[in-house]
Amino acid sequence: MIINxxxxxxxxxxPVQQPxxxxxxxxxxxxxxxxxxxxAQAVERGLEWLAKSQEPNxxxxxxxxxxxxxxxxxxxxxxxxxxVTALAGMAFLAGGHLPGRGRYGDHVDRALDFVxxxxxxxxFLFHAGSRMYDHAFATLFLAEIVGxxxxxxxxxxxxxxxxxxxxxxxxxxGWRYExxxxxxxxxxxxxxxxxxxxARNIGIKVPKSTIDLAARYVVDSAVTAEYNxxxxxxxxxxxxxxxxxxxxxxxxxxxxxxxxxxxxxxLGIYSxxxxxxxxxxxxxxxxxxxxxPDNRRGHYFFWYGHYYAVQxxxxxxxxxxxxxxxxxxxxxxxxxxxxxxxxxxxxxxxxLGTAMAVxxxxxxxxxxxxxxx
Numbered sequence: 170m171i172i173n174x175x176x177x178x179x180x181x182x183x184p185v186q187q188p189x190x191x192x193x194x195x196x197x198x199x200x201x202x203x204x205x206x207x208x209a210q211a212v213e214r215g216l217e218w219l220a221k222s223q224e225p226n227x228x229x230x231x232x233x234x235x236x237x238x239x240x241x242x243x244x245x246x247x248x249x250x251x252x253v254t255a256l257a258g259m260a261f262l263a264g265g266h267l268p269g270r271g272r273y274g275d276h277v278d279r280a281l282d283f284v285x286x287x288x289x290x291x292x293f294l295f296h297a298g299s300r301m302y303d304h305a306f307a308t309l310f311l312a313e314i315v316g317x318x319x320x321x322x323x324x325x326x327x328x329x330x331x332x333x334x335x336x337x338x339x340x341x342x343g344w345r346y347e348x349x350x351x352x353x354x355x356x357x358x359x360x361x362x363x364x365x366x367x368a369r370n371i372g373i374k375v376p377k378s379t380i381d382l383a384a385r386y387v388v389d390s391a392v393t394a395e396y397n398x399x400x401x402x403x404x405x406x407x408x409x410x411x412x413x414x415x416x417x418x419x420x421x422x423x424x425x426x427x428x429x430x431x432x433x434x435x436l437g438i439y440s441x442x443x444x445x446x447x448x449x450x451x452x453x454x455x456x457x458x459x460x461x462p463d464n465r466r467g468h469y470f471f472w473y474g475h476y477y478a479v480q481x482x483x484x485x486x487x488x489x490x491x492x493x494x495x496x497x498x499x500x501x502x503x504x505x506x507x508x509x510x511x512x513x514x515x516x517x518x519x520x521l522g523t524a525m526a527v528x529x530x531x532x533x534x535x536x537x538x539x540x541x542x
Contacts, residue, residue: 202491204533211502214509215527216264219257220276222510222520227279228254229524231517233298235346241469241515244298251287251296252303253517254280255310256524262313263531263540268320281314281323288326292333293348300346301337305360308334309539312367316538324373331368334361335379341415342382354414355390358383359428359435359477366435367539384436387429389415391443409446423458424474426450430481439484448489451478455493459500467504469516472525479529483540494533501526 223229228249234242258280266273268281284307287296294307311327314320338344343353344361362383369375392406406412410421411429430447438444455478458464464471475497482493504511505526506519513522532540 202494202533207502208498208530211505212264212527212530215523216261216273218509218523219260220273223276223279224249227283229257229520231520235300248297250517251294251299252306253520253524254283255306256528257520258310259313259537260524260527262317263528263534263537265536267317284310285326288329292329294330301344301348301357302360305364308364309367312364312371313538316371327368328373331365331373331375334365335376338379338382342386353386355411355425355428358386359432362432362435370538380436386415387432388443390429392421407450409450411447423451423454424470427474427478427481431477434481434484448481448485451481452489452493456496463515466514467512467522469513472513472522475529476525479532483532498530501530
């Protein structure tokens with residue numbers, strides 16, 4: 170606990186070893202990233218803001234809605250938000266705060282209590298018009314709680330949530346905004362995959378057929394050399410990117426490619442050529458992605474993109490991780506507001522921006538099970 174206290178106060182810089190590319194989750198001791206004092210202070214200020222903005226029922230209120238082109242259609246305003254609450258809870262976990270333990274242990278307890286009240290009889294984690302994104306983030310939060318505390322009551326809820334993800338997978342291997350839909354898209358698939366990976370890591374049963382189907386969907390969503398050769402006729406999706414949907418005409422982007430690479434890692438694939446090409450694209454594109462005007466105001470594409478890109482780069486290690494993270498860390502510290510929050514002008518709001526920024530900055534702490542190799 171002394172190390173955690175020093176880390177959170179910014180007085181201790183902890184070197185983080187990264188794996189070499191192509192070696193799976195092994196380590197390359199030549200690639201080290203330290204937690205800087207400015208980074209630790211930004212995390213602590215973000216956690217303080219989250220703690221102050223938590224509702225008595227344990228939730229964080231936000232705008233509830235869905236992506237509409239590059240905008241955000243609001244269906245409920247200032248309501249308890251299941252997905253944001255799960256992400257905020259994970260931000261505390263990733264900082265070393267467990268239910269009932271640590272400075273923010275009570276905040277984690279209350280967030281957990283709220284999430285546990287959101288499960289329906291069929292296992293769906295749902296609140297105030299939330300979608301499969303929120304179910305996946307809530308499932309991931311529960312998996313991390315079980316992994317860190319071994320609570321049997323939470324494990325029972327987690328198993329039902331995992332079973333719901335398994336049942337709602339469609340025949341193509343994917344998932345969509347609402348459960349049991351025939352269509353799929355990468356932004357939803359990666360959420361479910363990471364939740365399933367976290368659950369499998371702690372011994373929750375996930376059928377191999379579910380994983381195999383999801384892997385096929387993700388692989389089929391990649392822009393390959395053969396497909397790219399035909400782009401002179403069809404379009405200009407860059408080689409190495411991942412598409413929103415499997416359809417060859419579907420768009421690609423930095424966030425979708427980060428999602429595709431992270432999904433493959435979550436499915437246990439580390440050295441595939443698709444991953445290498447995806448990482449090359451992310452490494453070359455992230456500076457331009459950061460410079461988009463909307464991203465400086467915390468557009469949900471920005472948070473979504475880096476939430477998965479930081480996981481992809483971290484798992485890949487050298488030569489991708491260090492330059493990417495050091496650039497992103499500087500960007501996030503510069504974006505933090507005077508009150509300790511981060512903006513999310515287009516999307517659910519500052520609780521989402523702050524939770525995702527803090528989680529991103531905490532990945533080198535290696536305290537959250539899903540962030541460990």
